[in-house]
Amino acid sequence: MPSNVNVKSPSLESLQEATSLIQAGELVAFPTETVYGLGADATSDDAVTKIFAAKGRPSFNPLIVHLPDIETAKKYVEFNEKSIKLASLFWPGALTMVLPRKKNCPISKLASAGLDTLAVRIPANALALELLKQCGRPLAAPSANPSGQISPTRAEHVADGLGDKVGLILDGEACKIGVESTIVGFSGEDVVLLRPGGVTREQLEAACPSVTSPSADSKITSPGMLLSHYAPSCPVRLNANSKDADEAFLGFGREFDAISTVNLSVIGDLREATANLFSAFHLLDEQGYKSIAVAPIPEMGLGVAINDRLRRAAAPRD
Numbered sequence: 001m002p003s004n005v006n007v008k009s010p011s012l013e014s015l016q017e018a019t020s021l022i023q024a025g026e027l028v029a030f031p032t033e034t035v036y037g038l039g040a041d042a043t044s045d046d047a048v049t050k051i052f053a054a055k056g057r058p059s060f061n062p063l064i065v066h067l068p069d070i071e072t073a074k075k076y077v078e079f080n081e082k083s084i085k086l087a088s089l090f091w092p093g094a095l096t097m098v099l100p101r102k103k104n105c106p107i108s109k110l111a112s113a114g115l116d117t118l119a120v121r122i123p124a125n126a127l128a129l130e131l132l133k134q135c136g137r138p139l140a141a142p143s144a145n146p147s148g149q150i151s152p153t154r155a156e157h158v159a160d161g162l163g164d165k166v167g168l169i170l171d172g173e174a175c176k177i178g179v180e181s182t183i184v185g186f187s188g189e190d191v192v193l194l195r196p197g198g199v200t201r202e203q204l205e206a207a208c209p210s211v212t213s214p215s216a217d218s219k220i221t222s223p224g225m226l227l228s229h230y231a232p233s234c235p236v237r238l239n240a241n242s243k244d245a246d247e248a249f250l251g252f253g254r255e256f257d258a259i260s261t262v263n264l265s266v267i268g269d270l271r272e273a274t275a276n277l278f279s280a281f282h283l284l285d286e287q288g289y290k291s292i293a294v295a296p297i298p299e300m301g302l303g304v305a306i307n308d309r310l311r312r313a314a315a316p317r318d
Contacts (some may be wrong), residue, residue: 004162005166006167006168006169007159007162007169007196008170013044015134015185016040018170019134019135022040022135022137022139023136025046025116027039027164027166028040028170029155030131030170031127031160031171031172032066033198034123034170034175034177034178034179034180034197034198035143035179035278036154036176037066037144038054038142038162041135041205042108043106044205047140048063050113054162054165055146057142057147059113061113061147062111062112062115062122062297063112063119064119064120064141064142064181064183065118065141065142066120066128066138067085067139068124068132068310069120070091071085072085076101076102076118077101077118078101082191088291089207090199092122092125092129093199094124094199095181095199096183097120097186099120100116101118102263107140110142111140117185136292139140141208144157144162144166144305145158145161149233150231150232152278153174154174154175155172157278163310177274178275178278179198179200179302180312182195182199183197190212192209192212192213193213197305198274198302231314232281232284234289235290235291235292236293236313236314237292241296242293244291246289246290246291247289248261248287249262249293249295250263250280250281250284251295251296252265252268252273252295253265253267253268254270261284261287262276264277269301270300270301273297274302274306275279277306277309307309
């Protein structure tokens with residue numbers, strides 16, 4: 001971890017420092033149950049611009065705005081019947097909803113890339129919620145890593161990726177879920193699954209039977225829709241059953257344990273594999289392999305979110 005980075009454990013003093021930085025328009029990284037977020041005052045154009053600059057993020061890629069409760073969310077976006085139901089079931093939690101901005105919504109248009117919608121969620125992390133309550137600002141907070149690279153699930157990942165571009169990193173230990181939130185939008189009677197994540201499609205369908213996917217040529221209307229994303233520095237090869245020379249092997253299940261450089265879950269548990277995915281990528285990246293081969297992951301439950309991140313990590317890069 002770089003020596004000039006401001007990393008602090010949760011305390012009254014560190015939360016007060018984080019609050020002061022947010023209110024002064026600076027950046028603070030904080031943990032959620034999904035990944036670490038790079039937070040700034042979502043009502044300030046200048047503060048939101050600092051997020052894009054620190055990450056090197058394209059300005060057409062919207063941000064998720066984190067809020068402390070649904071009553072606060074209703075000040076900024078319009079809810080429909082389905083979104084109210086999903087909020088009652090999954091908030092606080094790993095679900096982001098893309099909803100129409102209210103008239104005169106004070107959140108920066110930069111946070112929604114100029115769109116008339118806004119991606120919002122309530123995190124299920126005590127430290128994140130306390131920060132939101134203390135600073136009294138909605139926080140625009142994408143994952144706290146350089147754009148397109150591996151998402152951070154530990155404070156040291158943030159420090160290594162962004163260095164002193166962040167005013168303060170609140171160290172809340174490892175994120176429990178380990179991949180980003182599920183993102184949904186709404187089209188007529190349908191719930192549109194824009195990005196798989198910590199809430200599974202099966203859970204959504206149990207609540208709202210009509211869950212659809214965006215068309216292949218859909219414009220970017222929410223975070224997480226870029227084709228190449230979540231990528232380590234070396235090429236990634238998917239659905240591999242063996243490894244080549246100078247290649248790391250990311251395994252899943254006992255059958256691959258003997259050849260695995262890292263095994264996401266020896267017992268084949270998708271929840272364990274989800275929590276370990278980005279940490280495993282960080283570890284293999286640090287070890288300097290020329291490429292990473294990944295064992296097949298079942299396309300079910302949280303495996304859908306894992307495979308989504310793997311396909312984006314393996315996608316061709318500009």
